[in-house]
Amino acid sequence: MKPFRRSPTGLSWPANFIVCASVLLLTLVLIPESVLSQGGHDHHGGGAAQPGSEYRVDEKPMEHHHHDDGGGEGDLFRTRGAHDDLGASKPEMVKDEGLLARGRNIYLHMCVFCHGKDGNGGGAAVEYLYPWPRDFRRGIFKFRSTPTDTLPTDEDLYRTIIKGVPGTSMPAWGDALTPQDTWALINLIKNFSPRFSKEPQGEKIKVNNLTPATPELIAKGKDLFTKQKCANCHGESLRGDGELSDSLFDAWKHAVFVHDITVPSYYKGGFAEEDIFRTLSSGLDGTPMGAYSHLPENDRWALVHYIRSRFTKEFIKAAFETDIYSFRKDFEINTDVDSPIWDGVKTTNLVLRPLSARRDAVEVVNFASVNNGEQLAIRLKWEDPTKNAFSELTQDVFRDGAAVQFALGDVTLHTHGHNEPFFGMGNRGKPVNIWHWKSGLEETLEAESDMEYSTGGVDMDALIFGGVMSNPVFRLNATGDNAVEELNAEGFGTVTPQPTENQNVEGYGEWKDGMWTVVFLRDMPKTGKWDADFTRKEPSLIAFAIWDGLKEDRNGRKVISVWQRLNVLDK
Known part of the structure; x- marks a missing residue:
């Protein structure tokens, strides 16, 4: 199906189907208000206020100070991702006050x-x-190399x-994080629980010679x-x-999710032979x-090799921040x-993570x-x-969708001082711009256009629903003519739609x-302070x-990615 354009050029449906559709649409008037108001994953409420005006307060944003390490270009503080053998870069003075302060700064960010x-x-995301997320105060950790x-x-x-x-x-x-950043963070985490000051850490379990797999x-x-x-x-x-998978609880009385262990990407503690052992x-x-x-030991190795023999997929490496x-x-x-225009264009597979555990999750977006x-x-x-899309005929509550999120302002990714917004919809003082596409609206808008053409330009919203505000499509997408809604946020619970006149992103999806x-399209220059700017060199x-x-x-x-770096090439 080609992208929908509202200027009618001819009927795409047979006339008899249009008549039937009109009758079915008229019956929606009889549907209770509670049914019509059930949207998909829409974030906003009613009116279109200036983005952020109702949630911005006079509160000092969280500061993430620059810590001068005094090192040169090759210093560990400046070499993020340069993780050597574990322990090789561990500072001797792990209780140093400067290290604790640095860990606190990273933790807060x-x-x-x-x-x-x-x-x-x-935390706010819970x-x-x-x-x-793990409660550090009790000092109970799942992923260890030490005895229970x-x-x-x-x-x-x-x-x-x-x-x-x-x-x-x-x-x-x-x-x-650099190795020193990581050690600073570990030092801070250990300070949350009194166990680390009262008990010795466990002795590492020895993994003797790997026993090879045999039938x-x-x-x-x-x-x-x-x-x-x-x-x-x-x-x-x-x-x-x-049979017990839905009735299990952890030490905090939270329900336990039992993962699919035929998929190596779901192994929290590692899927290699020695990891499972x-x-x-x-x-x-x-x-x-x-x-x-x-x-x-031989029995444990037998279990290891049986479990690995049941793997059904290849491991997908999470290539973050690329x-x-x-x-x-x-x-x-x-x-x-x-x-x-897409022919021959280089693509990138990005690994996604579920905010809520599930089986058969969408693991990769191209x-x-x-x-x-x-x-x-x-x-x-x-x-x-499966295609799960909104339809005036089926009234699906849960719909497929996609969103692209941009950090606003002059921010860079994990520089010394960490000044980028939180990847989960930003945080106070660090706003984000979101393009949110919702499945099914293209077909609905196209049907409405065809019906208006067949009736000589009659406003179908007025004829069937008594006005656009009663149209269930409008309830699901206040932008009306587009399947993409442009939003802004400064943290959880602050998602706000841009005013209708500022909705500048087009979009179309096909299953x-x-x-x-799904394709998103927008002019490169920003039209307001709440838009991403693609003319910048950075x-x-x-x-x-x-x-x-x-x-x-x-x-x-939903499933999400963390920040990536989008480089706009001008030649």
């Missing part, structure tokens, strides 16, 4: 939104997240920070999987559908997953998803962008086996053969979100 100011796991009920080593904490926790909202911060060992592992009743939680399929030996403290250290590009094409650009010096287009593609393709910070209607996504329930 990168961690507080989820883990909370005092480390209680109750209502959108499942599983909940013991504290993790510093290297365990280091590994979790730089590699993240796959299948959850916890990103891998290895490309964002006999895999068969033994399958037998052990049954005898140890692993299927009660993980299921015979290993997809997390065991370590997890079986140490258990996941604070969860129903206990340690199996009572089993002989440089992506908008390539110059001196041709007219539109929102046609099949336009030849990004491409072109510009002609006047307009810039962004194309997103992702796999989705075909289990794949969504890279723009950009992030993405995808909603899956089948998973009942809307609002904060």
Whole structure:
């Protein structure tokens, strides 16, 4: 299907279908108000106020001070992502006050939104997240190389920070933090719990010589999987559908999500042989997953190889905070998803993380962008086996959708001092610009245009609904003529639509053969202070979100990326 244009050029539907559609649309008048008001993942309320005017208060923004390390160009403080063997760069004075202050600064900028100011796991984002972020105060950590009920080593904490926790909202911060940043953060985290000052950290479990996989060992592992009743939680399929999987709770009385362990990308503590062996030996403290250290080593290796023999997918490496590009094409650009302008354009696959745990999540979004010096287009593609779109005939509540988010202002990514907004819709004093596309509105708007053409230009909103404000399409998208809504935010709960006259982003989406393709289009110069500016020479910070209607996504329930760097090429 080609992009919809409101200037009618002819009927696209047979006349008899138009008559039937008119009758069906008229019946919507009889639908209760409560049904019509059920939207998809829309963030806004009623009127179109100046973006941010109702949530901006006289409060001093969070400051993220520059810490002068006094080092040269090759200093560890200046080499983000240069993580060597764990422990090699560990400072000797881990309780140094300067290191603690630096850790506090990094925590307030990168961690507080989820883990909370005092480390209680109750940050501003918590209502959108499942599983909940770790509460550091009790000193209970799941991912360790130490025996159950013991504290993790510093290297365990280091590994979790730089590699993240796959299948959850916890990103891998290895490309964002220097080794010294990471150690400073670990020092701060340990200060949240009195356990670290009262108890020794556990001794690292020794992983002896790796026992290679054999058919006999895999068969033994399958037998052990049954005898140890692993299927009660993980299921015979290993997809997390065991009979107890929906009735498990952790030490904080939060519901436990049992992940699909046939997918290596979901292994929170690592999917390599030694990683799984370590997890079986140490258990996941604070969860129903206990340690199996009572089993002989050979039995644990048998379980390791059986589990790995059931892998169904390849591991997808999370390449965060990468440089992506908008390539110059001196041709007219539109929102046609099949336009030849996309032929040969380099694309980038970006890994997404679910804010709320789910199985069969959208794991990757494919990004491409072109510009002609006047307009810039962004194309997103992702796999989705089902099309969940708004329809006046079906009134779907949960719809597929996509959003592109830009950091506003003169910000750079993880420079010394960390001045970029929080990737989860910004934070106070650090606003973001969001382009939000919602599936199904293209077809609805196209149908309305065809019907107006067939009736000689009669206003169908007035004829059927008694005015545009009663049209359920308008209720779902105040911009009316477009499937993309332009918004701004300065943190959770502050998403605000731009006024109708400032809605400058066009968009079109098409679902075909289990794949969504969505194109966003906007003029490159910004038209107001709340817009991203693509004429600047510096890279723009950009992030993405995808909603899956089948998973009942809307609002904060979605999969997201962290910041990437969009470089707009002018030749």
